[in-house]
Amino acid sequence: MRRISFKYVELTFRFMINIGILGLQGAIEEHRKALNNAQLGLPFEINLVSVQQISDTKNLSGIVFPGGESTAMIKQGEASGLFNRLRELINDGLPAFGTCAGLILLSKRVKRTEGSEETKGIFSVLDVLTLRNGYGRQKDSFTTKLVIPDLGNKEIEGVFIRAPVISEIGNNVKVLSKTRGNPVFVQQGNIIATTFHPELSGSPEIHVYFLTLAQIYNDSSK
Numbered sequence: 178m179r180r181i182s183f184k185y186v187e188l189t190f191r192f193m194i195n196i197g198i199l200g201l202q203g204a205i206e207e208h209r210k211a212l213n214n215a216q217l218g219l220p221f222e223i224n225l226v227s228v229q230q231i232s233d234t235k236n237l238s239g240i241v242f243p244g245g246e247s248t249a250m251i252k253q254g255e256a257s258g259l260f261n262r263l264r265e266l267i268n269d270g271l272p273a274f275g276t277c278a279g280l281i282l283l284s285k286r287v288k289r290t291e292g293s294e295e296t297k298g299i300f301s302v303l304d305v306l307t308l309r310n311g312y313g314r315q316k317d318s319f320t321t322k323l324v325i326p327d328l329g330n331k332e333i334e335g336v337f338i339r340a341p342v343i344s345e346i347g348n349n350v351k352v353l354s355k356t357r358g359n360p361v362f363v364q365q366g367n368i369i370a371t372t373f374h375p376e377l378s379g380s381p382e383i384h385v386y387f388l389t390l391a392q393i394y395n396d397s398s399k
């Protein structure tokens with residue numbers, strides 16, 4: 178009697194999960210590279226989808242919101258109805274990862290400047306108050322070493338480019354890293370967000386962590 182080797186079957190059918198990257202504007206290519214690099218050590222394949230319209234949101238197991246210019250992304254994403262669909266998906270548990278401008282999109286409360294009125298964030302799913310350009314202008318961009326105890330305690334390079342400042346957080350938000358007294362990496366359930374750019378540092382830890390959340394979500398939604 179012939180028996181099918183279990184090992185062989187496992188090797189042949191490594192499964193694939195679809196990961197979206199909001200493809201309207203910003204550091205899209207950098208996230209594509211960082212995700213492909215992060216996948217190398219993981220036991221599943223990823224199929225990266227540039228999300229530009231509603232039809233691109235089918236069968237996603239996670240979505241990345243890159244840095245760039247949040248106002249430009251909002252203009253395009255709202256006009257096409259894409260953001261309404263993404264808002265529904267994230268509210269239903271789709272893992273989301275926002276960096277810099279992407280974090281601004283996910284935030285519940287946003288301030289344009291220190292003195293300005295608070296406004297409701299565009300997706301309003303992450304319970305934080307975020308101050309846009311909170312460290313100052315382009316010339317005030319900086320890099321600093323960050324430690325993330327939950328992700329192996331390794332030092333990683335935090336690249337802050339016209340970064341927002343998270344000035345308040347809700348009880349359900351976990352702070353995974355801080356610098357200069359403010360949270361710079363936070364998590365609320367399946368949502369993670371950084372005020373800096375992990376896709377530019379060459380350290381895969383945060384992208385690996387996100388892909389792990391996406392894989393768990395993929396497994397549970399079958």
Ligand code: GLN
Pocket residue numbers: 243244245246247248276277278279281309310338339340341
């Ligand atoms: N300052 C930008 C904004 O408000 C964000 C900067 C970035 O993503 N690097 O949208």
